[in-house]
Amino acid sequence: MSDRILNxxxxxxxxxxxxxxxxxxxxxxxxxxxWQGIWLALRPDFVALVLLYWCTHKPYHVGINIAWTVGIxxxxxxxxxxxxxxLAYSILAFSGIVLHRRILMFNLSxxxxxxxxxxxxxxxxxxxxxxxxxxxxxxEYFIGSVVSALLWAPITIxxxxxxxxxxxxxxx
Amino acid sequence: MEQNQxxxxxxxGPSPAVRLVFFTLFSLLLLFVDVRYRYxxxxxxxxxxxxxxxxxxxxxxxxxxxxxxxxFSSHNSLIRDNAELHHQHTLDVAQLLQLEALKAENQHLRNxxxxxxxxxxxxxxxxxxxxxxxxxxxxxxxxxxxxxxxxAGQVVMDDSGIVGQVTRVYPWMSEVTLITDKDxxxxxxxxxxxxxxxxxxxxxxxxxxxxxxxISSDIQNGDVLVTSGIDGTYPVGLPVAKVxxxxxxxxxxxxxxxxxxxAGVDKRRQLLILSGLxxxxxRPEVIEGIATDKPKNSRRGAR
Numbered sequence: 001m002s003d004r005i006l007n008x009x010x011x012x013x014x015x016x017x018x019x020x021x022x023x024x025x026x027x028x029x030x031x032x033x034x035w036q037g038i039w040l041a042l043r044p045d046f047v048a049l050v051l052l053y054w055c056t057h058k059p060y061h062v063g064i065n066i067a068w069t070v071g072i073x074x075x076x077x078x079x080x081x082x083x084x085x086x087l088a089y090s091i092l093a094f095s096g097i098v099l100h101r102r103i104l105m106f107n108l109s110x111x112x113x114x115x116x117x118x119x120x121x122x123x124x125x126x127x128x129x130x131x132x133x134x135x136x137x138x139x140e141y142f143i144g145s146v147v148s149a150l151l152w153a154p155i156t157i158x159x160x161x162x163x164x165x166x167x168x169x170x171x172x
Numbered sequence: 173m174e175q176n177q178x179x180x181x182x183x184x185g186p187s188p189a190v191r192l193v194f195f196t197l198f199s200l201l202l203l204f205v206d207v208r209y210r211y212x213x214x215x216x217x218x219x220x221x222x223x224x225x226x227x228x229x230x231x232x233x234x235x236x237x238x239x240x241x242x243x244f245s246s247h248n249s250l251i252r253d254n255a256e257l258h259h260q261h262t263l264d265v266a267q268l269l270q271l272e273a274l275k276a277e278n279q280h281l282r283n284x285x286x287x288x289x290x291x292x293x294x295x296x297x298x299x300x301x302x303x304x305x306x307x308x309x310x311x312x313x314x315x316x317x318x319x320x321x322x323x324a325g326q327v328v329m330d331d332s333g334i335v336g337q338v339t340r341v342y343p344w345m346s347e348v349t350l351i352t353d354k355d356x357x358x359x360x361x362x363x364x365x366x367x368x369x370x371x372x373x374x375x376x377x378x379x380x381x382x383x384x385x386x387i388s389s390d391i392q393n394g395d396v397l398v399t400s401g402i403d404g405t406y407p408v409g410l411p412v413a414k415v416x417x418x419x420x421x422x423x424x425x426x427x428x429x430x431x432x433x434x435a436g437v438d439k440r441r442q443l444l445i446l447s448g449l450x451x452x453x454x455r456p457e458v459i460e461g462i463a464t465d466k467p468k469n470s471r472r473g474a475r
Contacts, residue, residue: 032230036303064191068199076219077227079311079340079347082212083202090199094192130308133207136354136375138308 015058015163023050023159024070032077041140044148047074048092048122049155052115055096056103057159067093084129092122108153116149213340217318220342227313227345231301238441293407293446296320298328300441301345310353310373312336316445317344325405327446333411333435334358334399335443346445351412351433352377360412361400365390368400371413371431380413382429387420391429407446411435 027046035043047070054062071086078085095118096103103114123145131137186194206212298314316322318341326338328348336356340347349356354375360382361368367390371380385391395415401408413431420427 029226029230032227034231034234034302059188064188064195068195071199073219073223076216077223079309079313081203082206082216083199087196087199087203090192090195094188097188127308129203133203134308134355136308138375141308 015061017061019163020054020058020062023054023162024066027051028070028073028077031074041143042147043144044151045119045123045144046148046151046155048089048119049148049151050159051089051093052096052118052152053156053159055093056100056115059097059100062093063097064090064093081129081133084126087129088122088126091125092118095121108156111156112149112152115152116145119145119148216340217342220345224342224344227301295444295446296322298322298346298443298445300443308375310336310350310356310375310377311339312348312350314338314346314348314443314445315344317342317346319344321447322346322445323447327406327410329410329444329446330435330442331444333413333433334406335433335435337405338445348443352380358406358412359400359402360397362391363396363398364392367391368402369397371397374430378432380431380433382415382431383426385427385429386425387422387427389427391415391418391427393418396434397431 024047027050030046031043051062051067051070055067067089068086071084071089072082074080074085074089075082096115099114099118103111106114120142123142127137127141185191202212296316298316298320300312301315302313314322314328322338322341324338324341324346328335328338334351336348336350336353338346339349350373351358351371352373352375354373356373358371359368360371369382369385369389369391371382374381382391382397393415396411397413397415399406399408399410399412411434413433415429416432417430418427419429
């Protein structure tokens with residue numbers, strides 16, 4: 001516990017469960033926007049990013065159970081196989097929780113490089129399940145993991161800003 | 173479990189690794205059950221009721237955009253469209269009159285030949301809620317579901333040809349697998365010479381493949397493929413695709429034939445669902461005119 005506090009010291013920000021739920025909810029809605037054509041290939045996985053954010057920053061609040069539940073909802077909406085997203089998100093959440101101390105040691109640009117393999121792993125799990133069960137794979141799917149990794153810094157900054165209490169704003 | 177840790181004040185439940193193993197196994201089990209059996213369809217449709225309002229919410233902006241776009245469509249274009257439609261309507265009416273006569277004649281001839289009657293299909297209009305969001309699947313969601321008596325297996329088309337097939341029905345939505353989906357096959361006939369074939373999706377929008385056709389088969393560029401109706405799912409004679417590329421390489425046993433769908437598979441917003449499934453007799457001997465050398469399993473139920 002104590003070393004986590006040391007690592008997080010500069011942003012020991014309060015967090016409410018409602019805020020976590022709302023952020024995941026918004027991320028799901030963003031994923032469900034009617035993406036088409038080239039944008040579909042470039043679509044970042046907002047849910048994966050937000051899940052990873054919470055799993056690294058608040059590993060005791062958001063765990064694998066929440067990742068799995070969100071994954072099932074994504075499966076229903078995407079008409080993909082039951083458990084496909086859920087499996088990928090569970091593995092992503094696990095890797096985020098296991099590596100959260102290591103990831104938070106770095107600054108944002110270095111974090112991007114650190115989380116890219118994790119996102120790639122989640123994408124690979126999803127694609128591998130599809131490949132095993134349906135026998136085809138489309139490589140442009142992995143472009144999404146790159147775009148997601150690039151969005152890590154903006155999303156982290158955004159969520160940090162939103163988590164900062166209003167009263168703290170006059171200290172600047 | 174964690175005996176070697178000095179103190180464990182806060183019980184946080186099982187460790188992440190244990191949870192990961194549990195949820196991974198559970199996911200794999202669900203995947204297996206979903207692929208092999210259909211037990212999960214009710215759960216899926218139950219959850220879809222939960223998800224449905226959110227999906228409507230998310231599509232609202234684009235829908236609003238379309239509506240605003242429609243609203244500001246200029247007076248001129250409306251007049252032009254109207255004139256065009258009137259023109260088309262006159263032509264169509266003339267053709268429809270002929271069609272009625274032909275239909276009666278056809279029925280008479282079929283009666284004489286004692287061949288099974290072709291059915292008329294009632295249709296209903298549905299609007300696309302979602303184009304596929306999953307890069308692997310070519311699927312769309314329509315805004316009519318079990319409430320509007322849509323059944324899995326029904327055919328979806330637009331004004332020019334076949335678009336796909338309903339593969340899953342939710343209470344207020346239905347999921348349509350497009351003919352361009354990799355898993356989808358449609359039994360077709362070449363309009364020019366009646367050659368039977370099966371056209372497969374390629375997983376790529378705007379491209380279909382005619383596989384397993386011998387090199388010597390009589391197919392040319394520009395041939396129109398219509399449904400043959402042999403599988404009992406697709407009604408006879410609906411346009412499906414047009415041949416755009418024929419490659420005959422003697423090194424391979426089969427010709428490489430590419431087609432493009434005739435219907436605007438990825439263009440329209442309104443589609444027609446043909447209600448009423450054709451009931452074919454179970455035994456193939458009953459239909460004597462049609463050989464049974466085609467695979468009959470192209471109809472995909474809930475997958």
